[in-house]
Amino acid sequence: MSSSIVEAESILAVDIGSVFTRALLFDVVEERYRMIATAQVRSTIGAPFFDISESIFQALTRLEEITGRHLMEEAHLILPTQDDGSGVDRFVLTFSAGQPLRVVAMGLLEDVSLASARKVLESTYCHIVEQISLNDRRKPEAQIDAILRARPDLVLIAGGTDQGATRSMAKLIDLLVLTLQLLPPESRPDVLYAGNTAITKQVTDRLEPFVRPHVVPNVRPNIDQENLLPAQEKLSEIVYLRRSHQLGGLQSYSTISSVTPQPSLRAFGRMIQFLNKLSGTSQGVLGIDLGSATTGVAAARQEIFSMLALPFGSGYGLAAALERTPLESITRWLPMHVPDEMVRDYLWHRTLYPAAVPQGLEFQAIEQAMLRQTLALVANRISSEEGIYGFEPILVSGYALTQALSPAQALLTLLDGLQPIGVTTFILDPYGLLTALGAIAPLNPTLVVQTLESNALLNLGTVIAPISAARYGTPILKVRYELENGETSTVDVRQGMLVPLPIPNGQRARLHLHPLRPLHLTPTGKDTTRSFRITGGLLGAVIDARGRPLELPSDSARRRDLLKRWMAALGS
Amino acid sequence: MTMILPAHHILPLAHLRRLRLLNGKGRVLVRPGQMVEATDVIAEAPAPGQHLLLDVRKALGVQRVSEAEQLIERQVGERVEKGDILAQTRGLFARILRAPVAGQVVAIYKGQILLETQPQPYRLLAGLPGQIAEVFPERGAIVETHGALIQGVWGNQQNNHGLLTMLAETPDAPLKADLLDLTLRGSVIVGGTCDQAEALKSAAEIPVRGIILGSLSAPLLPLATDLNLPVILLEGIGQIPINRLAFQLLNTNQKREVYLQASWNPALSEKPEIVIPLPAEGKAPEEAVEVAPGRTVRIILPPHAGVIGKIIQPHSTVLLRSGQRIPAAEVELENSQRVTVPLFNLDIIA
Numbered sequence: 029m030s031s032s033i034v035e036a037e038s039i040l041a042v043d044i045g046s047v048f049t050r051a052l053l054f055d056v057v058e059e060r061y062r063m064i065a066t067a068q069v070r071s072t073i074g075a076p077f078f079d080i081s082e083s084i085f086q087a088l089t090r091l092e093e094i095t096g097r098h099l100m101e102e103a104h105l106i107l108p109t110q111d112d113g114s115g116v117d118r119f120v121l122t123f124s125a126g127q128p129l130r131v132v133a134m135g136l137l138e139d140v141s142l143a144s145a146r147k148v149l150e151s152t153y154c155h156i157v158e159q160i161s162l163n164d165r166r167k168p169e170a171q172i173d174a175i176l177r178a179r180p181d182l183v184l185i186a187g188g189t190d191q192g193a194t195r196s197m198a199k200l201i202d203l204l205v206l207t208l209q210l211l212p213p214e215s216r217p218d219v220l221y222a223g224n225t226a227i228t229k230q231v232t233d234r235l236e237p238f239v240r241p242h243v244v245p246n247v248r249p250n251i252d253q254e255n256l257l258p259a260q261e262k263l264s265e266i267v268y269l270r271r272s273h274q275l276g277g278l279q280s281y282s283t284i285s286s287v288t289p290q291p292s293l294r295a296f297g298r299m300i301q302f303l304n305k306l307s308g309t310s311q312g313v314l315g316i317d318l319g320s321a322t323t324g325v326a327a328a329r330q331e332i333f334s335m336l337a338l339p340f341g342s343g344y345g346l347a348a349a350l351e352r353t354p355l356e357s358i359t360r361w362l363p364m365h366v367p368d369e370m371v372r373d374y375l376w377h378r379t380l381y382p383a384a385v386p387q388g389l390e391f392q393a394i395e396q397a398m399l400r401q402t403l404a405l406v407a408n409r410i411s412s413e414e415g416i417y418g419f420e421p422i423l424v425s426g427y428a429l430t431q432a433l434s435p436a437q438a439l440l441t442l443l444d445g446l447q448p449i450g451v452t453t454f455i456l457d458p459y460g461l462l463t464a465l466g467a468i469a470p471l472n473p474t475l476v477v478q479t480l481e482s483n484a485l486l487n488l489g490t491v492i493a494p495i496s497a498a499r500y501g502t503p504i505l506k507v508r509y510e511l512e513n514g515e516t517s518t519v520d521v522r523q524g525m526l527v528p529l530p531i532p533n534g535q536r537a538r539l540h541l542h543p544l545r546p547l548h549l550t551p552t553g554k555d556t557t558r559s560f561r562i563t564g565g566l567l568g569a570v571i572d573a574r575g576r577p578l579e580l581p582s583d584s585a586r587r588r589d590l591l592k593r594w595m596a597a598l599g600s
Numbered sequence: 601m602t603m604i605l606p607a608h609h610i611l612p613l614a615h616l617r618r619l620r621l622l623n624g625k626g627r628v629l630v631r632p633g634q635m636v637e638a639t640d641v642i643a644e645a646p647a648p649g650q651h652l653l654l655d656v657r658k659a660l661g662v663q664r665v666s667e668a669e670q671l672i673e674r675q676v677g678e679r680v681e682k683g684d685i686l687a688q689t690r691g692l693f694a695r696i697l698r699a700p701v702a703g704q705v706v707a708i709y710k711g712q713i714l715l716e717t718q719p720q721p722y723r724l725l726a727g728l729p730g731q732i733a734e735v736f737p738e739r740g741a742i743v744e745t746h747g748a749l750i751q752g753v754w755g756n757q758q759n760n761h762g763l764l765t766m767l768a769e770t771p772d773a774p775l776k777a778d779l780l781d782l783t784l785r786g787s788v789i790v791g792g793t794c795d796q797a798e799a800l801k802s803a804a805e806i807p808v809r810g811i812i813l814g815s816l817s818a819p820l821l822p823l824a825t826d827l828n829l830p831v832i833l834l835e836g837i838g839q840i841p842i843n844r845l846a847f848q849l850l851n852t853n854q855k856r857e858v859y860l861q862a863s864w865n866p867a868l869s870e871k872p873e874i875v876i877p878l879p880a881e882g883k884a885p886e887e888a889v890e891v892a893p894g895r896t897v898r899i900i901l902p903p904h905a906g907v908i909g910k911i912i913q914p915h916s917t918v919l920l921r922s923g924q925r926i927p928a929a930e931v932e933l934e935n936s937q938r939v940t941v942p943l944f945n946l947d948i949i950a
Contacts (some may be wrong), residue, residue, distance in 0.1 A: 204710075206653070380866070
């Protein structure tokens with residue numbers, strides 16, 4: 029994979045998160061694009077600034093200090109690059125900060141069109157505040173009152189296969205038209221129509237006296253087919269339009285941005301799609317961006333691509349994660365005794381301070397325990413039945429996992445939380461590179477490819493997690509690995525063990541698995557190969573023979589002892 | 601690089617300007633220079649009431665929408681009383697559609713009449729006694745006053761005011777049900793910590809006008825959220841005593857009228873506030889301050905949560921065990937102990 033530079037340009041990418049604002053500077057070094065420097069500061073979307081400009085200014089000041097390059101003139105970004113080398117050629121902006129869009133979803137059938145509508149809405153920062161369908165037994169006036177009370181930013185209408193139902197759709201539209209009449213023009217929501225294309229004209233004619241609807245192809249053109257992407261793309265634009273009124277300064281930065289500012293998850297997802305294509309395999313690529321307010325998930329496998337903006341995270345979204353998690357699911361991950369009340373109170377206290385950093389071993393352990401459960405929530409949403417398997421690699425972004433933990437702590441947290449099955453490589457993105465590159469990709473694909481080749485992402489290592497019914501302590505596997513220099517080693521693996529393979533970082537090795545007991549590497553047991561090549565990561569490679577689902581001893585002392593042994597195995 | 605952080609206010613006297621805005625457009629009822637009480641309405645906006653949809657075609661037995669619309673005798677905006685005729689057919693055996701309730705015709709669409717009943721206008725209150733400093737037509741106004749200001753970290757979205765009564769003799773004194781009696785009716789009470797549901801329930805039964813606590817145990821958050829009186833936490837969740845500065849300030853203002861604004865939006869870094877109007881003129885508080893030696897700070901996370909200290913030396917980065925480099929400060933606590941604390945874990949008091 030290599031590309032030549034036709035016309036070199038420097039690019040500044042800024043991501044506005046709910047807690048942190050990140051700036052990444054890209055330029056050409058020795059004829060190849062590189063990420064030159066990054067800076068991270070607190071976001072200033074709230075009091076007392078209420079404007080993203082302040083955090084961008086602080087981040088650029090930091091970049092100027094790091095690089096010695098003059099980027100601003102009187103607090104304004106210099107665009108394009110000047111003869112004296114100051115400034116940058118292009119600027120791109122992504123954002124995840126801001127309130128989720130309040131959405132009313134309208135559709136015909138709960139399990140068909142509304143289900144598709146929900147998938148569209150889950151792909152970005154939305155909160156479904158009301159749903160209306162034919163299954164809804166409320167009177168029309170009660171539905172009108174419900175929409176008014178919901179104060180939506182957006183109404184998404186889905187329903188009717190192409191050439192399908194028209195009368196029922198007309199009823200829904202009439203209901204919406206009546207509701208819109210009750211709202212002053214400045215309070216009316218955006219309307220996105222993604223239903224039966226055969227009646228698009230009638231729908232827009234009815235709505236246009238009150239709002240100018242956004243129209244996209246049907247999300248459910250027929251009962252067995254979904255077409256979510258056009259609606260997702262349009263939704264990203266609507267999110268930007270709404271956020272541009274919420275986030276001070278966003279509009280003014282959009283005027284200097286080379287592309288319209290876009291939701292961070294959209295850019296992140298674009299990179300996951302790109303990496304999936306680049307891999308040329310059918311295994312699929314999974315991206316998890318565990319943010320403060322939202323956890324973004326992007327999964328691409330063959331031609332299937334999906335995005336999820338899950339409403340929980342490590343900071344602003346911690347309360348939502350806690351509400352979904354029994355306390356004992358968190359405390360079971362603690363390697364020391366901490367009273368339940370202390371764990372509970374600390375985590376709820378932590379919800380009030382999304383940017384704070386845990387101090388002291390006990391509190392760090394509590395937060396890492398919570399991270400495991402948050403990842404378990406993510407894994408459950410990705411695949412509640414089969415578990416996480418086969419993705420190669422899994423890319424992980426977000427401050428809590430990539431910066432607040434050591435590499436060994438991060439890998440163990442990911443393994444405990446996601447519990448992947450089979451062969452998976454974990455790659456950390458500590459600088460938010462994937463989001464930045466996803467925003468840059470339409471402008472300069474060469475920059476994307478060359479930056480990815482520059483090792484700006486951290487390979488933690490490949491994990492092989494076999495499934496075996498053998499009893500704890502039984503030898504189940506012999507692993508032989510050959511390094512590039514011809515050196516060969518063999519390791520015996522027992523059921524329940526976590527075994528690191530000391531393959532040097534960046535070095536290729538061939539692994540041969542020799543099962544000593546029946547085991548498999550996929551949930552279905554249909555394994556193909558037991559011999560494959562891997563590249564050593566920061567932690568070499570790891571055999572995780574602890575079983576799936578991972579079961580912890582009920583006896584507290586034994587459980588803590590086991591957790592400590594696993595931590596020691598990875599040196600965390 | 602100069603590090604600037606938002607200030608957390610614990611101020612004995614300040615000049616306060618508080619913006620009160622409607623969500624949408626409405627009518628502003630005050631003028632610049634006008635004196636207002638906390639319960640005065642600054643602006644009001646129409647808020648939708650209940651709706652009733654009447655199908656004229658069905659009621660009058662006509663087929664076509666156009667025919668039904670010709671029979672409607674009311675226009676959008678008209679008020680009707682119960683029994684008033686809304687639509688009728690002509691002839692000997694005329695059919696009549698009457699208003700089943702009093703209300704206003706708010707929409708007529710495709711042969712249907714939408715009636716709105718019991719609209720309750722949304723009223724925006726001043727929240728503080730003071731003077732109207734500025735008016736934003738159709739949106740709201742700025743109220744200004746002088747007094748003590750203490751910001752909290754959590755509030756239950758309610759607002760009220762009353763006489764400040766210290767029930768906590770020490771910053772960590774728990775609020776207990778047996779401390780509460782009817783003499784506290786109308787008071788805003790202050791406790792150090794609280795882990796007793798009975799204490800909150802008793803306070804609501806009396807009723808007191810508001811509750812200020814250092815901290816509250818997590819299981820009581822839903823109860824506190826649902827109370828019909830403001831609850832403000834100054835430090836957070838758990839068993840964290842009120843910080844010394846806030847405790848002293850509350851203590852010195854006992855029996856004064858205190859205004860609790862427990863409505864806040866954490867996503868915008870807003871904070872619930874306690875305001876004690878005073879007959880003296882203060883200065884406008886600093887909203888963002890430079891991290892510098894000598895600054896008073898409060899530590900927000902355990903093991904020193906709620907402890908006040910002074911910055912000895914800020915550091916642009918320190919290395920944590922995780923390998924992470926973050927800005928921090930060396931802080932001298934009030935017991936002379938020195939600790940290095942990430943800046944993200946500090947509130948700068950100003």
